Amino acid sequence: MPLVDVARVQAQKYDYIIVGGGVHSSKLRLSFDQATGLLLASRLSRDPSIFVLVLEAGKPNFDDPKIMLPGQMYAQFGDPDYDWAFTTTVQEHAGDTRKPWMRGKSLGGSTAMNMMSWIVPPKGDIDDWEKLGNDGWNWDIFNRHLQNVASFTVDPPTSEAWKYDSGTMKIWDRNWGKGEVQLIHSRKVLPTQVTIHETFKAAGIPIAKDPNGGNPSGCFFGLSTVDPGTNERSYAAVGFYRLYENRPNYHVLTDAHVRKILLSGDEPNIVATGARFGHTGNVYEVTASKEVILCAGALKSPQILELSGIGNPKILSSHGIPVRVGLEGVGENVQEHVMLGVTNELREDAPGQTFDILRDPAAAAEQMRLLLEEKKGLFTVNVNNLAFLPLSTVSARADKLIADERAKINAGAYPPEFADQYDFMLQRIEQGGCGFEVIGFPGTFPSFFFTLSPEPGKRHLTLCAANNYLFSRGSIHIMSADPTQDPTFNPRYLEHDIDAQILVDMVKFLRKVFARAPLADLVSREVNPGQKFQTDEELLAWVKKETQSVFHTVGSLAMLPRSKNGVVDTSLRVYGTKNLRVADISIVPLHFSGQSLSTAYTIAEVASRIILASGEE
Template identity: 40%
Template sequence: MSDLKFQPEDVVDKSFDYVICGGGTAGLTLAARLTEDPSVTVAVLEAGEHNIGEPLIDVPGQFGQTFGNLKFDWSFPTTPQKHSLNKSYLWQRGKGLGGSSAMNFYAWTKPPAGDVDAIEALGNPGWNWEEYSKYTRISETFHVAQKEQSDLYPHTHDLAFRGESGPIQVTVPHSVHTIDQIFQETLVKKGLKAIKDPYGGDITGTWMASANLDPKSWTRSYAATAYYMPNRGRKNLVVLTEATVARVLFADAPGKELTATGVEFIHGGKKLNVYAKKEVILSAGAIKSPQILELSGIGRKEILEKIKVECKIDLRGVGQNVQDHTYFGISYELNPDHKHETYDLMRDPQFAAEAKRLHSELKGMHRIGITSFAYFPLTSASSKAAALIQQAAEGVDALKKSGKLEPGQADILDKQIESLKDDKLPDLEIIAFPGYFTTITAPEAGKNYVTVLSVLNHPLSRGTIHARSNDPLDHPEIDPAYFENDSDLENLVQHIKYIRSMTDTEPWKSGVVREIDPGPDYQTDEDLRKYIYDCHGTCWHTVGSTSMLPLDKQGVVSPELKVYGTTNLRAVDVGIIPIHLATHTHATAYVIAEKGEFITISRRPRR
């Protein structure tokens, strides 16, 4: 599959209609859609390697195996977090064609309708659930659970919510059905609603997730294999890898809106140029897109002065309003009286080798996915919910009165408090990972585990991402400001208490033997806070750094995704999301690219 690789001479000093900065999830989706018109030429610049056909990417059931490997992973460090014991964290992000869609855990999830409608309410006409639903179906082809799967667990689907002809292949992964059973049944008994199909805008309850896997080959279906590879032979598409974007080039037009004329990039240690006849599009992700803007002279004047870049547009929102999902796990040893074939088996080298062999026969553990999810409001988790929500609201009011809020932040925070008060919208997320996935205690050989993952979906804390120098090869300075707002930490404390309460309800009660991490030494709220400090980390879902908001609300892009102050520079990636969503962001990245290509560029009718 890796037979076609472009060389610098295919783009250097040449002109294309569109130059796309970043060959990740959104960038390759855009490129494929734009070049459906044979008269449109597109060049894509990707900093990472070609990476297509790599077993570490293609074969599922290798959770995190590419993390820390610089061939696949940017491994961005954060600044020390002063509200989290001054710890620094690594943010793993995909480097290479397909971006993070090549290294995520391939859970295919979508947000509640209310979260998407909140984006429109913040000043973005057309960015609502109805539009989201249309474009997400365009991106996918759904395959129902196979009989052997349904015989083990009763998977339910509503095909009206699913796509039937899109590039991304989506199906029900093979799961540890015994884990799904005790997790799902317990949560229903605890009062959560069983969701038949969570892809229609209602996710508040407990449900089974799909995965972006192709059931014909049981391999990852992602931007590179689904959007790029089938179209790589198009004469109007050039994709150059190992090409790091340095800055966007602009025509001289003092006192007027800037017009992008091309892109300067680095390949083989040399600075080279490619030119755009129509538009330059930033699809480098929530971490790199703001850095590229700043290196191009668009951003906060004081930041640009600090890194010695001429300020062309003092655009205050660049690199601001950063929101990240953070997560950690609670691990349990499973009752050995019940047979569970969990992911723990993969720690046995002999079993792992056999699993790899079986995958060639479309069998075995390498078809596994993460399937059991639950999303629910704080009111379903804690008797103290009303007081905690009031505390959060008072904290926001105090911020507003302090005068410390950036423009637009009051509107966003008010919207988040409004959602907290709505018991139809979820605040808490828990996931059953069918194996050991915590770090304090070592798992024991021969035992089976389940780890309940806890994810903070709607952080009230706000971070920043800014260039630290004018060197494009330097990582940007990332400050997620974890737990700057104490309500975020309190939210996660309530997660732990809810997860622990599951042991009072069957079948979870008899299905687990003991809690491993954090274990009996962590009892008080302060103990639980310490555990969170010690064990939380990014959930790889950063948004907001190039927010789609009105200019006077510190927006970076308009609802047409055009960077303010420019005529033809756009940002099309998850960085534009101005208020975080209760979902993993992968499927949403395709929506942004699919909708973005239509509303901002070609306006060609979509299927």
């Protein structure tokens, strides 16, 4: 039913309480990580006898142009009405800087503010989850459930990206999927984006054979989460709530800040009975007869567990929180993707527009008019100029980097709880896994990403390098027992030297791409990092300062055996409990290449089947 008020919540008896109404997913290719709660609620509420409550901390922000219009995505970043605007701790291995961790603050979470890029991870990366001890969590299961999440509409009359993926016509030339998330090719492709794509091919990068079927290796124009009928953002609040809001058993309360999960009994049979939450200055409790399910994302779900007495006993005791379940893995194993960008200025006589003109208010207003009145212009252009590559393509010293890391693993240099992860990650790289991504961007990136201040009136092209196979591991933990205080976010970026060295080599690779025709014919000079950065030492210092998150945080409540610091089992139940589950991207045990959006949705789809099957037992 339409959004409920707290009085309605207090009067209703619920079967399931879901904490979080988003999917936390990212920008650029960024997808952040928060869309699972609404999808899960839409599946559970199909049975009219089952009452489901979603407690969402953000605002509804329905029908807001900053959300719905694809070209307005940047308008949300840093705006407290749309962005939680978290920051990390000082990163001692990444330039002693704090990094922004932006996350969506609207119903639908980060699906309401990401850059709408839809990438399906490589098959082998998902299969690694099963190898880590999670029976049934493999590519075949993942792909089967993925088809229930999204629908791809072939739109060749209005989609220019179609033309340039000529090597994948057999892959794109079909409608697939039957889900609520709408996917299309970009309807507008700029000449500069075409040039980038052609330069990728000139550099020997093949067209990806099956970018949405488990093999994104190569270059292609990716899909975007845009409704082909309205040309508006397709996201969790539309697809998994507004579509079903008239169900009388589907309730959503916004501005509801969960303070803790209510628990009864003792381990191993602890029962989650409900949740305590703050709303408009007051504190309330609500109960669930069947289950409580955490979908608050990789950044906030660990905090809620710790506040509820589930976590590392030393951390809980230090904040005066009674220990209900001792799980040292809560808030650990945090993994991310990171990126940086190399920017070149275009020649004065180079053809084509870039996003640079949007810095001129008059030009931006004209582009907005074109979008609203004619569905044309720059605001219909998506950032989906992609290449997923093996390390051997982006690094001239790939063999040495791999050999050095293999020697460390064989010598037992890493904590035993991470040994298998590191081994599988290195196996991916050794076998040519496409964990190293290049994103073409027609313009300069906004200042909250990189420190470049572009010269007025100039046009630019940026190639971003993303390292999706990081060895560094971070943590997220409470700072106090106060639920209104954010936890500490410490990803420990570039703590492992191989992570930084790969980024150095990726900068060199991007420079080679810029120096190759036809792209070389468009650019005049490099403005970021600039020619003063040449030696490995100079580039390493720049990399550490400039590296930013891609907002694909996972792993903080890992699905692993308890003996390996796991927090949830393969049924997504928190160890030591009978009916408390986690169904968001925090459960990912080992990161994957690509944007996190499709994976977050698919986890929720799988979770819904597990939960419904459990309820029938």
